[in-house]
Amino acid sequence: VRAVLEDTSLRTSTGTEFTLRRGDRVALFPHLSVQMNPEIHEEPHKFKYDRFVNPDGTRKDFYRNGKKLKFVSMPWGAGVSTCPGRFFASAEMKLFVFLMLSHFDLELVDEEEEIPAIDISRWGFGTMQPVRDVRFRHRPRQDDVVTAC
Ligand code: HEM
Incomplete structure (x- = not known):
């Protein structure tokens, strides 16, 4: 959720333009627009351990409407407010699974x-x-x- 500090406009990757007024609040929801979008991720609800890597182990690129995407998954947000607890949270989750198993x-x-x-x-x-x-x-x-x- 972001507060709009000055009148501006926002163009989405599909070309829709939103006019934003100072004082508005904007809620963007990358879970649905990116992470769970079947135009970007094949079978987004399915667990695929190798979803983000090519067969040779290199990082896979993702596209929408032929355009390569910069952000393909944003569980930790993006930009200046990216979650600072992400390394700790990832380590906790891996540790939990490791200890249980x-x-x-x-x-x-x-x-x-x-x-x-x-x-x-x-x-x-x-x-x-x-x-x-x-x-x-x-x-x-x-x-x-x-x-x-
Ligand atoms: C699975 C666990 C977690 C998830 C999915 C998660 C997700 C996120 C996301 C999406 C944001 C960005 C919010 C935004 O830009 O509006 C964020 C911000 C933040 N997270 Fe996390 N987080 C997790 C765990 C943690 C932990 C363990 C900590 C602290 C130890 C933490 C501390 C923060 C803080 C302080 C911010 C604000 C950063 C800023 O605005 O500069 N998070 N988190």
């Missing part, structure tokens, strides 16, 4: 159950959440050296 054996209660959709009422509040819980069993790993010590 290294200390516990995990098993879905219902393997046939469909993957739940994301809860769109939570857009904008950090990482996305599913519309319902996914039940799983967990028990300390027998070969867990750290827990055994």
Whole structure:
């Protein structure tokens, strides 16, 4: 959300022009316009671990209407107000997954159950959440050296 400090206009990549008046407030929503846009990202709701890399490991370019995009995913915002906590938050998430997988054996209660959709009422509040819980069993790993010590 941004406050408009002087009269100006804003042209989007699709050519629409918005007239902004001093005092207006503008809310841009990159989650839908960029991250979840199927014109930019193929099957945006699907988890693809290699979505952002080419087969040779180099960074993949993304286009819209033939134009190469500068920002293809903005989970941390962009520009001067990019999230300063992003490295900490990424490290926390990776650490959580690593600790769960290294200390516990995990098993879905219902393997046939469909993957739940994301809860769109939570857009904008950090990482996305599913519309319902996914039940799983967990028990300390027998070969867990750290827990055994
Ligand atoms: C998954 C976790 C997180 C997500 C998705 C996230 C996302 C964002 C986004 C999108 C912005 C930009 C907002 C804007 O430009 O209007 C932002 C700003 C900010 N974030 Fe995060 N953030 C996360 C975690 C954190 C953590 C852990 C911290 C602090 C330890 C933090 C501190 C901040 C601060 C201080 C700003 C304002 C930066 C500024 O305006 O200059 N965030 N965050």
